[in-house]
Amino acid sequence: MNRTELKEQIERRWPGNARCHFAATGLTCEVSCDRAALPELCGRLFLAWEFSFAGLMVEEGASEWELRYCFYGDGEAGWVHVLVNAPLDQTIFPSIVKFVHAADWHEREAEDLFGLTFEGHPRLGDFVLHDDTWQENVEPMRRHFDPKSAMHHRKSDADWRPRRIVEEPGAFVMPIGPKYSGVTESALFLLETVGEDVIRSVPRLFYKWRAIEKLAEGKTVDQVFLLAERFAATTAFAHGLAFCQAVESICGANVPTRAQVLRVFLAELERLRQHAGALQEICESTALVVANSQAGILEEDLLRISGELTSHRYLFGLLALGGLLCDLSNDACRKALEQSQQALKHLNELEQRLRLSSSFLDRLEEVGFVALRDANVFGLLGPVARASGLIRDLRRAQPYLGYENFDFDVPSEQEGDGYARLRVLLAEARQSVRIMEQAVAALHSGYIHEPVKLREGAALGWVEAPRGGAFHWVRLTDDGRIARYRIVPPSFANWHGFHLSVEKFAFQDFPIILSTFDLSVAENDR
Amino acid sequence: MSQWVINGIRRGIKTTAYPRGTEGAAGVTPGLPDGGQMDAATGAALVERCPTEALSQTDGNVTVDYRRCVHCYRCVRDVERPLDWQQTYEWGAVRDNQIEFGPAFKRSIHVIVVDAGDCGACLNEVKQLNNPYYNMHRLGFFITPTPRHADVMLVVGPVTDYMRFVLHKVYDAMPTPKRVVAVGACAVSGGVFAGSFVCAKRLAEVLPVDVEVPGHPPPPLAILHGLLVAVGRKTPASLLSPPPAAIQADAVKS
Numbered sequence: 001m002n003r004t005e006l007k008e009q010i011e012r013r014w015p016g017n018a019r020c021h022f023a024a025t026g027l028t029c030e031v032s033c034d035r036a037a038l039p040e041l042c043g044r045l046f047l048a049w050e051f052s053f054a055g056l057m058v059e060e061g062a063s064e065w066e067l068r069y070c071f072y073g074d075g076e077a078g079w080v081h082v083l084v085n086a087p088l089d090q091t092i093f094p095s096i097v098k099f100v101h102a103a104d105w106h107e108r109e110a111e112d113l114f115g116l117t118f119e120g121h122p123r124l125g126d127f128v129l130h131d132d133t134w135q136e137n138v139e140p141m142r143r144h145f146d147p148k149s150a151m152h153h154r155k156s157d158a159d160w161r162p163r164r165i166v167e168e169p170g171a172f173v174m175p176i177g178p179k180y181s182g183v184t185e186s187a188l189f190l191l192e193t194v195g196e197d198v199i200r201s202v203p204r205l206f207y208k209w210r211a212i213e214k215l216a217e218g219k220t221v222d223q224v225f226l227l228a229e230r231f232a233a234t235t236a237f238a239h240g241l242a243f244c245q246a247v248e249s250i251c252g253a254n255v256p257t258r259a260q261v262l263r264v265f266l267a268e269l270e271r272l273r274q275h276a277g278a279l280q281e282i283c284e285s286t287a288l289v290v291a292n293s294q295a296g297i298l299e300e301d302l303l304r305i306s307g308e309l310t311s312h313r314y315l316f317g318l319l320a321l322g323g324l325l326c327d328l329s330n331d332a333c334r335k336a337l338e339q340s341q342q343a344l345k346h347l348n349e350l351e352q353r354l355r356l357s358s359s360f361l362d363r364l365e366e367v368g369f370v371a372l373r374d375a376n377v378f379g380l381l382g383p384v385a386r387a388s389g390l391i392r393d394l395r396r397a398q399p400y401l402g403y404e405n406f407d408f409d410v411p412s413e414q415e416g417d418g419y420a421r422l423r424v425l426l427a428e429a430r431q432s433v434r435i436m437e438q439a440v441a442a443l444h445s446g447y448i449h450e451p452v453k454l455r456e457g458a459a460l461g462w463v464e465a466p467r468g469g470a471f472h473w474v475r476l477t478d479d480g481r482i483a484r485y486r487i488v489p490p491s492f493a494n495w496h497g498f499h500l501s502v503e504k505f506a507f508q509d510f511p512i513i514l515s516t517f518d519l520s521v522a523e524n525d526r
Numbered sequence: 527m528s529q530w531v532i533n534g535i536r537r538g539i540k541t542t543a544y545p546r547g548t549e550g551a552a553g554v555t556p557g558l559p560d561g562g563q564m565d566a567a568t569g570a571a572l573v574e575r576c577p578t579e580a581l582s583q584t585d586g587n588v589t590v591d592y593r594r595c596v597h598c599y600r601c602v603r604d605v606e607r608p609l610d611w612q613q614t615y616e617w618g619a620v621r622d623n624q625i626e627f628g629p630a631f632k633r634s635i636h637v638i639v640v641d642a643g644d645c646g647a648c649l650n651e652v653k654q655l656n657n658p659y660y661n662m663h664r665l666g667f668f669i670t671p672t673p674r675h676a677d678v679m680l681v682v683g684p685v686t687d688y689m690r691f692v693l694h695k696v697y698d699a700m701p702t703p704k705r706v707v708a709v710g711a712c713a714v715s716g717g718v719f720a721g722s723f724v725c726a727k728r729l730a731e732v733l734p735v736d737v738e739v740p741g742h743p744p745p746p747l748a749i750l751h752g753l754l755v756a757v758g759r760k761t762p763a764s765l766l767s768p769p770p771a772a773i774q775a776d777a778v779k780s
Contacts, residue, residue, distance in 0.1 A: 133688065140723070147723030179640055179692050182669045183653045186641045186689060207688040208643040215722045226577055226598060226718045233647035233743070277650065280657075290530040296657030297540055303654070307553025311611075313745065314647050316556070317599030326603040353529060449604075522646040 001049055002076050003029060014041060026249070027078025027398070028460075035094055038069075038084055039120075043099025045071050045080060052392055053379045054079075054462070055488035056106035057473040058114050060143055064088060065116075069096065069103070070460060070471065074397045079460070095121035102379025105496045106488075113213075115139035128206045132160030140214055147214070166192040166199050174507075178207045181511075185521035189510075197506055201499040208525035216485035221247055221321065221454060224482050228472065229316060232489060232523035234277070237270045237315040238465035239472070239489070239523075244321055245400060246461025246474040251452050258446040259323035260401050265333060265439040266315055267401075267463070268432040272340060273302040274466035275383075275429040276347065278518040282422055283354075285515040286363045294350050301343050309336040323449035330443050337433075337440050344433045351426050364418035368501040368513035371416060378497035381490045382468020384517055387424045388416035394464040405442075406435050418516040425518070454480030465490055467518060491523040540658045544747055545665070545754060549615070555745040556597050558617070560610040561590040561767040568607045575600045578711075578718065590767040592617065592740040593715040618707075618739045618752030620762040621730065630703050631677065631757040634666035638676035640696055643725065644683030647743040648710040652680065654746040667753055673699035678756055680749075681733070684712035684719040685726035697733055705756045708735045709749055711742040740765060 001009075007020040010031060017037040021030045033041055045051040051071035059066045069082040084093065095118035097104045107118040108127040115137070118124065125131065129138060139145055162173060177188035188204040212231050216224045228243035229236050241263060248255060255263075280295035307313040309332055318324055354360050370380070375388040385392070393410040395403040411427030413420035458475035468490030475484040494517060502513050542549045561581075564572075569583040580594035581601060588609070602608040641649055655662040656669070670676050673696045681693065697706070708729040711717040719725045729735050739752035754760035764770070 130688070178689070179696060181671050183639050183649060183656075184641070185644070185646070185649060186692070207692075208641070208683065208686055209688070209724060210643055210684060210686060210719050211722050211724045212719075215719065223577055223718075226596065230596065230645055230718050230742070233645040234650055236645075236647070288530075290534040293534065293658050294537065296654070297537065297659065300654055300657050300659045304551060304553030307556065307745075309553075311599070312556045312597055313553065313651075314743070316597045316742070317603065320604075325599065349533075353533065356529075520646055521641075522644060525643075 030081045032083050039094050039096045042069055042096040046100045053100055053102040054471045057486045058110045059484050092117045094119050097121055101377045113141035162190045168194050170194050187521045198502050201502045206525050212526045213485055216482045219482055232520055233314050235465045237266055238463045240319045242461040242463040242470045242472040246459050246472045249459040250457040250476055251455055253322050253452040255323050256447040256450055259448045261439050261442050264401050265436055268435045271466040272429050272432040275425045276302050278425050281515040285512045286360050288360055298346055305336050305339045322452040327448045333440050337436050340433055363512050366417050367509050368418040369416055370501050374500050379493050380497045381493045383424045384494050386412040387420040389414045394462055394469045406438050408435050421516045487526055489523040491520045495524050541661050555615040557611050557613045559590050559601050560612050561588045572601050592765050596711050596717055596742040615745055615747035616751045616763050617748040618737055618755035619765045621735050621738055635677045636668050636670040636675045637678045637680055638670055638673055639680045642681050642683040642689040643686035648682035651743045651746050660746045676700050678705045680707045681713050681729050682709045684716050685729050685732055687724045690732055705736045706733050707737045707752050707756050709739045714738045714740055
């Protein structure tokens with residue numbers, strides 16, 4: 001569906017209730033919508049017209065709320081931002097989850113942090129602000145909230161009990177976390193069971209919530225860039241890039257070609273390393289000792305390649321607004337490419353042997369199943385979605401950094417089990433090296449940095465991070481400070497659908513399914 | 527199955543020479559900036575560029591506080607007169623110089639790792655300690671999931687409010703004597719999250735910290751050094767560059 005068709009359809013279906021405005025540049029269509037028409041309009045975009053849901057951006061303006069529901073389609077379908085405005089004293093909005101289930105957690109988060117109510121949402125509360133720790137009516141993202149005033153939170157209530165659904169004789173809740181196992185991120189899993197199988201799983205997250213969106217308010221672009229790069233450092237480059245692209249798009253900055261190509265090179269190096277890391281976790285969870293060691297060597301090799309090329313093993317301190325902070329020599333990039341090709345060779349060998357290890361395959365095949373329909377409804381992203389046959393990659397759908405000039409495939413599978421997810425990860429690693437080869441060939445001499453003049457405005461930056469699409473919404477004030485920063489990381493969407501894959505499987509499959517999802521708690525908890 | 531064994535042997539030994547020797551491979555550490563003498567104007571310009579106030583200047587002497595350094599590279603990249611950059615990794619430092627080592631820490635050590643809001647990088651570097659390159663088992667360090675078996679508690683992340691409760695619970699469940707190691711700039715000084723209303727300024731506000739390992743994230747070798755310092759098998763490093771005269775004198779004596 002192209003833009004004119006979209007406008008025609010919307011104005012015919014909701015005459016007088018929805019108005020379309022096209023941005024002067026780019027492919028964004030803003031639809032101002034009445035509250036009454038909101039759920040149906042979003043539902044039609046998501047279900048009938050096959051737009052993907054990027055996120056809900058809530059902004060508290062001087063006198064009114066602005067709720068922005070972002071959707072994107074393939075190519076010229078572009079971006080559709082559905083806007084609803086209301087005066088500040090009006091905090092009740094219609095919920096869209098009936099049609100767009102992917103927005104479920106977005107509305108729960110807005111309810112917790114802004115104190116908004118979404119009429120028709122089946123379950124609000126106890127999300128970011130846990131009921132056993134925080135008082136009622138604390139709204140940390142509101143402008144009048146004073147973080148310094150005492151008693152916003154109290155000590156953890158030991159008597160708190162999770163809500164239970166399963167009512168069978170002998171049913172009980174198995175809590176795992178927040179500190180569990182060896183070296184793991186902090187998250188609590190409440191697994192309901194009557195014995196062997198997980199019947200219902202509720203991940204209770206946000207133990208690591210650092211309130212980065214609040215922290216960013218009023219800070220300079222430079223300071224917030226550090227937060228963007230460092231809040232989820234296993235995919236630091238992707239998130240730093242999404243933030244930079246948002247600010248660059250506000251300011252109309254042109255990033256020099258050389259910097260763009262280098263950014264592609266580094267983004268793909270990060271994807272390769274992250275996927276090697278995911279493979280190591282999968283080998284570890286299946287207790288395959290030699291494979292675990294081999295994958296560990298591979299990950300460390302890739303960390304060292306990153307370290308040798310950029311001085312930092314997680315690619316910190318290289319990105320800057322308008323390009324890169326310093327140049328990398330062509331020879332160094334060529335060397336990193338050769339080393340990455342070598343690492344890929346080891347990865348392929350490892351895959352060959354894993355494909356022949358029945359004890360490994362038994363734990364992955366037909367385990368942790370996510371159906372295509374569920375992946376669609378929950379709006380899953382990245383390799384997890386593509387393993388279930390939901391193929392949408394932002395590098396293809398809405399290219400940035402000149403990805404349209406690179407030749408690569410978007411690997412996908414149909415089965416949606418753990419093994420399909422592993423195959424997608426490995427196939428993507430191969431594509432990353434393919435892109436890196438083309439990037440090195442496309443490196444021409446030139447500037448790597450163009451000064452950016454900050455100006456007032458707001459824009460969305462998006463990146464296909466290793467774990468899936470990442471969306472950063474930035475609003476700048478006229479003095480170049482951050483008025484609102486909203487991060488929608490891929491793990492937020494994938495954690496939302498994670499429970500689908502573990503329910504009806506045995507307890508011992510749980511860590512394996514978790515590792516095949518390659519989820520980051522830090523990314524989700526922000 | 528035998529294929530795995532043959533393949534494993536064929537990859538050869540990858541393990542680092544550290545701590546007996548030194549590790550010189552490229553990319554094992556992000557390094558840290560070195561302070562030193564420079565003219566006041568250049569020094570002031572560098573101090574101005576530092577986003578976390580890790581740099582300070584007195585009488586033309588620029589001092590780097592490693593606790594606050596987050597590897598943004600702004601004092602070396604895109605500046606006229608950059609600071610020197612050193613590729614070391616022995617960063618573990620003793621807090622307050624008051625550590626006493628009893629016989630309890632002479633043998634193998636069980637380590638419990640608690641994530642208190644970490645961005646993922648520190649945790650990933652801790653995890654690397656188990657890969658064949660670093661293989662901490664050979665030095666007698668083991669990761670344990672239970673506080674009851676733990677001698678050393680390793681904490682990463684800027685200590686979020688929710689995790690305070692967990693940290694106390696883990697600490698109280700550990701048998702004495704015990705050590706606490708704060709790993710990473712976030713646990714040591716709050717890093718870039720220091721201003722957040724749900725984060726502590728440093729782990730030391732919550733628990734008695736014995737050893738601090740700066741870096742954002744510290745590479746696996748730095749964490750290993752921190753562990754070795756916590757059990758008295760390595761000399762602690764200085765958290766300031768250049769180190770204050772008193773600490774320098776101490777180092778000479780020992």
